[in-house]
Amino acid sequence: MFVQIRQKLLFNTVTKYGKQNRYSISAISEVKDEAKDTEEPVYPPVEDLSLKAKSKRKKQAWHEKIKNIYTVEEKLFELNMPRFYGWKSLFLNEHTIPYNSLSHAQYITRTHVIKESGLPAYYNNVISTEQLDSIVQAIKNDIEDNIIFEHCIRRREHEIETSILDEKIENLERKEKIDDNICQALIQKINRTILIHLSSMYPHLLHTEVDIEPRLEASWFAGGIDPPPFRKNYRRRIKSLKDSIDDPVDLPVQYLGQPVMHLRHKHPLREIISLSECENPALDVPTFKLCPLVLTYRLGRRHLTNIPGFWPGDENEFGLLSYHSCTSLQKRPKKYNDTSEALTVQAILASYSWLLSQACYQGFSTFNDITYPLTTQTVITNGQWWSFFVYQLNTTLVHSEYADENPKRNICWVTEPIKLFDKIENEKVHGLNEEVLKTLIKFYTNIPEERIGVDLKPYLGKSKKVIADTIGDKKRNWLEKYYKHLMCNRPRYRRIPEIYDWQEIYILRHKTRPMDKKREPWEFGTKMFKRRLDDHQPPYIPRCLRTNPKKRKVGRWEKMYYP
Structure with a gap:
């Protein structure tokens, strides 16, 4: 009986989404025949898992994204x-x-x-x-x-x-x-x-x-x-x-x-x-x-x-x-x-x-x-x-x-x-x-x-x-506006987070103020200078200007078109 259950599990398994996955014996035999025909085994490339190699692959993927x-x-x-x-x-x-x-x-x-x-x-x-x-x-x-x-x-x-x-x-x-x-x-x-x-x-x-x-x-x-x-x-x-x-x-x-x-x-x-x-x-x-x-x-x-x-x-x-x-x-x-x-x-x-x-x-x-x-x-x-x-x-x-x-x-x-x-x-x-x-x-x-x-x-x-050349007025106007704003290099509407000298001395180096309430982002482990350009709240659309003003929570935020 145990052998019969194993055979059913092999040829009639169920995926995590509830769909049935049926494997035929002919498909398995075809894979075996292909393995016999190959003279040399083909293995996937072995990737270097060191920190420098991972960082290099990440940069190359980013460069390729810019290229495309x-x-x-x-x-x-x-x-x-x-x-x-x-x-x-x-x-x-x-x-x-x-x-x-x-x-x-x-x-x-x-x-x-x-x-x-x-x-x-x-x-x-x-x-x-x-x-x-x-x-x-x-x-x-x-x-x-x-x-x-x-x-x-x-x-x-x-x-x-x-x-x-x-x-x-x-x-x-x-x-x-x-x-x-x-x-x-x-x-x-x-x-x-x-x-x-x-x-x-x-x-x-x-x-x-x-x-x-x-x-x-x-x-x-x-x-x-x-x-x-x-x-x-x-x-x-x-x-x-x-x-x-x-x-x-x-x-x-x-x-x-x-x-x-x-x-x-x-x-x-x-x-x-x-x-x-x-x-x-x-x-x-x-x-x-x-x-x-x-x-x-x-x-x-x-x-x-x-x-x-x-x-x-x-x-x-x-x-x-x-x-x-x-x-x-x-x-x-x-x-x-x-x-x-x-x-x-x-x-x-x-x-x-x-x-x-x-x-x-x-x-x-x-x-x-x-x-x-x-x-x-x-x-x-x-x-x-x-x-x-x-x-x-x-x-x-x-x-x-x-x-x-x-x-x-x-x-x-x-x-x-x-x-x-x-x-x-x-x-x-x-x-x-x-x-x-x-x-x-x-x-x-x-x-x-x-x-x-x-x-x-x-x-x-x-x-x-x-x-x-972009088709669509909304996307074209949004990209043009934010591109010119980015190129003008105006300061952000909120100050750049920084660590003041007294914080560096008393909180980080000597740790003499353990009871102070944490207020700055760096105190919670947040790396503010690595924040992405699109990591911000979209502009708010007033209710009277929305496409469907009767729905309170639909269309509240303006759509952004970052690449």
């Missing part, structure tokens, strides 16, 4: 999703360049600087020598008039803030502000002069978008960095992390730029070198694993943003030329004697950030590498001294093991600072340097080209690439 999201804005939403109050990030400001920071800038952007000063040989064939000389002679007088007007004729006092004109403010700050205004105005006039003379000969300049003082922000994760002090203290408190206190970390980086002008086009510039050439081991990148705090950089909490000066969906989404001011170097101590190095740091960070933010609008990110190179041209000047840079972005992977093992390198070509003019006397320009004008003209005559046969947006949807 259809729209640009939702990818940036997902990048900030793990942190409600923003990431603890390294802040890089364009005009704050610490001493001896070139190797750090190269390491966190994986950039190789060409040792030979000068532009790549590619620019020798952009325009013929005869045509270049004729254009220089045509615009030479207009450039001189622009310089004389900005330095000698135009009044500046009304353009300076009243606080700068205060007697307590040092003359150096006032002079820096005036020089910065002159530099910006001169750049705009030179740009206008060149566009007027070249637009008839080069039609791509007619379709170029010009942005005055655009908003440039970029963010990425830099790997291979020694952990900051707060991260080491956190690891010491957790038993499972005590063996990895000094392990390198991925540090979020947020760059905030202040360009004078951007020129954009709907097609990208041609590549200087191919992706295979950028994998040459001879293109060395210096290593800088120290915590950036040793260079006087600071850390702050902020939502990561990628904004190349325009919002997603703009037709002209590729950079042609960017102008930057270097008048802030006047405050740099003369004992440093590193003006050329500081200019290179400014150019690397500005060029990499602009190209990275453009790549994010094409569907790539700091976790999903670009499939084709992007190129930009950068000019840094104070009005008299001009420096020119060409930067090619070949990879965006600089996190985790890619900080040292990524075979691709980004390339930067650098020129030495050149004087546009020697001096101005009696409203006349002396010693106008035509080489500066020739290099500028080469930058403008570098024609962008449509890349035929290349999918520029492989990680975006076919019919849905930006929020504006």
Whole structure:
């Protein structure tokens, strides 16, 4: 009788949902036949169950999720999703360049600087020598008039803030502000002069978008960095992390730029070198694993943003030329004697950030590498001294093991600072340097080209690439509103929880107040800084605005559309 019961249980079992599961003898025999036919046994892969391996698989799944999201804005939403109050990030400001920071800038952007000063040989064939000389002679007088007007004729006092004109403010700050205004105005006039003379000969300049003082922000994760002090203290408190206190970390980086002008086009510039050439081991990148705090950089909490000066969906989404001011170097101590190095740091960070933010609008990110190179041209000047840079972005992977093992390198070509003019006397320009004008003209005559046969947006949807393509007014309006709110980085309506000094001393360290009532989230074991972006109560809908106001508990909360 027991044998009969076992046979019934084998071929007539019941699932937990009450459905009968019937197994036929023929199905079992088929499985046995397949097992006999296989020559070698096939086993499932054995996964590493260590803490580091689990963490790595979790990160890779997150990176894959970002890659599979259809729209640009939702990818940036997902990048900030793990942190409600923003990431603890390294802040890089364009005009704050610490001493001896070139190797750090190269390491966190994986950039190789060409040792030979000068532009790549590619620019020798952009325009013929005869045509270049004729254009220089045509615009030479207009450039001189622009310089004389900005330095000698135009009044500046009304353009300076009243606080700068205060007697307590040092003359150096006032002079820096005036020089910065002159530099910006001169750049705009030179740009206008060149566009007027070249637009008839080069039609791509007619379709170029010009942005005055655009908003440039970029963010990425830099790997291979020694952990900051707060991260080491956190690891010491957790038993499972005590063996990895000094392990390198991925540090979020947020760059905030202040360009004078951007020129954009709907097609990208041609590549200087191919992706295979950028994998040459001879293109060395210096290593800088120290915590950036040793260079006087600071850390702050902020939502990561990628904004190349325009919002997603703009037709002209590729950079042609960017102008930057270097008048802030006047405050740099003369004992440093590193003006050329500081200019290179400014150019690397500005060029990499602009190209990275453009790549994010094409569907790539700091976790999903670009499939084709992007190129930009950068000019840094104070009005008299001009420096020119060409930067090619070949990879965006600089996190985790890619900080040292990524075979691709980004390339930067650098020129030495050149004087546009020697001096101005009696409203006349002396010693106008035509080489500066020739290099500028080469930058403008570098024609962008449509890349035929290349999918520029492989990680975006076919019919849905930006929020504006979303079907449905509610979802589209909600995503647009909250995306702009996220990008503006306004503070939260509630303060960020913190542990005050008296709490650290008396409650955590020495535990002398056991009878105090627990009020703060950290006293209940809640990790507030790991709160997710969508971890909040949806907006309340008044009863009179609900679709069915007669039902009190239905439709009380607004629907959210986080990715």
